Amino acid sequence: MDLPGPRWKKGKDGKDFAALAAANPMSAIFAELIASFTSSMPVAILSGTGGAAILGVEPEQAVILIRAAIGHAIENTLAEKHWFQLSPEEVFYLCHALNCIRVESEDKKQMYEVELWDHFRSVSEPFPVMYKAYSHLRLKNWVVRSGLQYGADFVAYSHHPALVHSEFAVVVVPEGAEFGNRCGRLKVWSDLLCALRASGSVAKTLLVLTISTVSNCELSSPDCLEQLVVHERTITRWMPQLCREQRCKPGRDHTNVSREEQVMKNKSVAFNYCGVILGFTVLSSLLVYKLKFRQ
Numbered sequence: 283m284d285l286p287g288p289r290w291k292k293g294k295d296g297k298d299f300a301a302l303a304a305a306n307p308m309s310a311i312f313a314e315l316i317a318s319f320t321s322s323m324p325v326a327i328l329s330g331t332g333g334a335a336i337l338g339v340e341p342e343q344a345v346i347l348i349r350a351a352i353g354h355a356i357e358n359t360l361a362e363k364h365w366f367q368l369s370p371e372e373v374f375y376l377c378h379a380l381n382c383i384r385v386e387s388e389d390k391k392q393m394y395e396v397e398l399w400d401h402f403r404s405v406s407e408p409f410p411v412m413y414k415a416y417s418h419l420r421l422k423n424w425v426v427r428s429g430l431q432y433g434a435d436f437v438a439y440s441h442h443p444a445l446v447h448s449e450f451a452v453v454v455v456p457e458g459a460e461f462g463n464r465c466g467r468l469k470v471w472s473d474l475l476c477a478l479r480a481s482g483s484v485a486k487t488l489l490v491l492t493i494s495t496v497s498n499c500e501l502s503s504p505d506c507l508e509q510l511v512v513h514e515r516t517i518t519r520w521m522p523q524l525c526r527e528q529r530c531k532p533g534r535d536h537t538n539v540s541r542e543e544q545v546m547k548n549k550s551v552a553f554n555y556c557g558v559i560l561g562f563t564v565l566s567s568l569l570v571y572k573l574k575f576r577q
Contacts, residue, residue, distance in 0.1 A: 287449075288300075288440045288441075288446050288447075288449055289446065289447040289449075289485070290303075290445065290446050290447075291444070291445060291446060291447065299445040299446065302445060303440070303441040303442070303445050303446065306349070307423070308350070308423040308424075308425065308441060308442075309423050311346065311349050311350050312350060312380075312423075314346055315343075315346045315347070315350050315352075315380075315382065316380055316382050318342070318343055318346055319339075319343065319376075319380075319382035319383060320381070320382045322340070322343075323382070323383060323384050324337060324338060324339045324340075324343065324383055324384070325337070325338065325383070325384045325385070325386055326368060326373055326376070326377075326383050326384070326385045326386070327385075327386050327387075327388065327390075328385065328386070328387050328388055328393070328401070329388065332405065333369075333370040333401075333402055333405040333406055333409075334367055334368060334369060334370070334373075335367075335368045335370075335373045335385065336356070336365055336366070336367055336368075337353060337365065337366045337367075337368055337373075337383065338363040338364070338365050339363060339364055339365075339366065340363065340364070341364060343364075344364035344366070347366055349442065350425075351425045351427070351439070351442050351443060352366070352368070352372055352376070353366035353367055353368045353369075353372055354366060354367045369428065370402045370405065370406065370409060370413070371409075371412060371413050371416040371417075371426075372416075373385060373398070373402075374398060374399070374402060374413055375413070375416065375417055375420060377395065377398060378395055378398075378504060379417055379420075379421070385398055395504055396503065396504065399503065399504045400502075403501070403502075408454075408456075410501045410506065410507075410510070411454055411456045411493045411510070412435065412454060413507075414493055414507055414510045414512065415435070415436065415452065415454045415491045415493065415512065416436065417507075418491065418512045419436070419438055419452070424438045424439065424440065425438070425439040425440075425441065425442060425443065426438055426439075426452075427439070427443065427448070429451055429452060432451050432480065432481065432484055432486065433451070433476075433477065433480040433481075434451035434452055434453050434477070434480075434481065434488075435452055435453055435454045436451075436452040436454075437450065437451055437452065437486065438450040438452055438489065447485070448486060449486065449487060450486060450487050450488070450489035450516075451477075451480070451481035451484070451486040451487070451488055451489065452489045452490075452491060453467070453468065453477055453488065453489070453490050453491070454467075454491050454493065455467045455468055455490055455491065455492045455493070456492075456493045456494070457492055457493065457494040458494055458495050468490065474517070478517055478518075478519060482519055487516050487517075487518060488516065488517045488518070489514065489515070489516050490514075490515045490516075490517060491512055491513070491514060491515075492512070492513040492515065493510055493511070493512055493513075494510070494511050494513070495509050495510055495511070496509050496511060497509060
């Protein structure tokens, strides 16, 4: 069954958001982001125990972050810089995959990749697989946001959320003893049906990212990311009304057969109609003959 494809939002004054997205691909936006951030290396400061970070950037860099749909802007009219709240996956993606920001702890100590990896793992046990799924989609130029409100791990957009609705509700399923208790996700039919029903009710396709390892690897280092393999599976509900005979587009042979059947059917109806008229005429004649004979 074909996937529904992107559902573009309606712009004011008849703006074509699909054409706008095609003219500004996400790959070009990220190339601009890397070029701007690498030259200045803005600093993200870890905040609280939830693993989030606050990133301060210049006004022109804030515009790029908004276009790339990374982080959430924090309104502060008195500040000289623009501030964004980043999730752990976004922080590590900008630091590790793109190498365009620096990260500091709350006490202003610089956090290198290994230290940052240990910090996020201590805050959230499933961080390695969640980050692998996030980076996997981002490297394919999907916009990835939290899917908590949809009962999923992430939601994936083909472009900026202001232009298009999200297409996929993403559920991350690790496979292997290294990942602990999370390996039991979607192993029961009731769990799978709940996830499928929840995604379908909000017009999204359920995308299951199964993450496995090519060999036994230690999750204590970011080097394990190279040994993690992502398998993509989309799951959709079977819709009988899309598979019924009258809904299918007939081919040339099928059309000819249908026409012949229709002609035969019309002939049969005409023959039956003539038979009824003939029978009625004969009965009428017999009745008239009997009446005359009695008289």
